[in-house]
Amino acid sequence: MTEFVSLEVDGPIGTIRLQRPPMNALNRQVQEEIRQAALEAEQRADVRAVVVYGGEKVFAAGADIKEMAGMSYADMAVRAGALSSAFGSIAAISKPTVAAINGYALGGGLELALCCDRRVAGDNAKVGQPEILLGVIPGAGGTQRLARLVGPARAKDIVYTGRFVTAQEALAIGMVDEVVPADEVYPTARRWAEQFAEGPARALAAAKAAIDGGLDGDLGSGLRLESHLFAALFATEDAKIGMASFVENGPGKAKFVGR
8 A cells, every 4th residue: 555646547547646745745755656656557457548646736846855855965876766767657657648737846746747748737837847946956857858848948947047937838838738727637637638548559659659769869760669669550459440440431430449
């Protein structure tokens, strides 16, 4: 049993829920419980898409500074890789993922949201990477994922200043993908996830692998990766179902089985 992070499965949607009041501070225990929930979501065939949610008031306001304050270089040198890989376990989920952001998503909270495929924010949300105000830098993917999302100049402004970014600015620069009233955040994120509930699971996983993997290298490497993943899908049941349905009934009417 976990104390602060759970995977709640309702139909085909899994919700990774952070519950460490009052601010969902991300200490070492939460870090490892996130990893556990992500691995479970990946392994469960009944989970077809995932929402990451911190609750109605706050997504996650960052690392547990009290825990970090007494750590030395030697301490953090051991922990830093585990921290990054725990958050990376969310990014490694091969299914569509969406962060549902209410209130603050700061520091590690934003880094966790950046691991998702999509981000839905409430109009009350504040996001940012304020680690510089503590004399450090983001250490769980913030410098890398944020720069890939909004470009290096905007990422540098946000990281260098440590400022809080409003939901409206975050939408304008692509840090989040949708802004809705605060009480609509989770339902909106869930609706986005539900459209993949009966989709071709292996093709969705391949699309995610091609896009994410292609960003790690040059265009030629990305195109080769795409070709391999494209060809491999011809071994799936869903490819046969989808093409037969198209020939017989036209597009968008296939009943996929997820295999």
